[in-house]
Amino acid sequence: xxxxxxxxxxxxxxxxxxxxxxxxxxxxxxxxxxxxxxxxxxxxxxxxxxxxxxxxxxxxxxxxxxxxxxxxxxxxxxxx
Numbered sequence: 001x002x003x004x005x006x007x008x009x010x011x012x013x014x015x016x017x018x019x020x021x022x023x024x025x026x027x028x029x030x031x032x033x034x035x036x037x038x039x040x041x042x043x044x045x046x047x048x049x050x051x052x053x054x055x056x057x058x059x060x061x062x063x064x065x066x067x068x069x070x071x072x073x074x075x076x077x078x079x080x
Contacts, residue, residue, distance in 0.1 A: 006064045025049035
């Protein structure tokens with residue numbers, strides 16, 4: 001399960017627009033927006049491109065794209 005908030009935060013922190021991130025990652029803007037809305041899953045090539053574009057470490061990439069639903073829920077519960 002993708003941590004959409006963390007991904008959106010990384011895009012916002014990049015200083016690039018969503019359109020620029022999409023283009024630099026080789027994605028259509030619409031594809032990025034759809035993925036962020038949960039319409040379809042990120043392909044491995046998209047994850048790799050976004051990692052490079054956003055300068056994500058392997059740990060950051062894994063935390064954003066490969067968290068299990070139970071890990072996301074436990075993180076939310078710790079913040080309460």
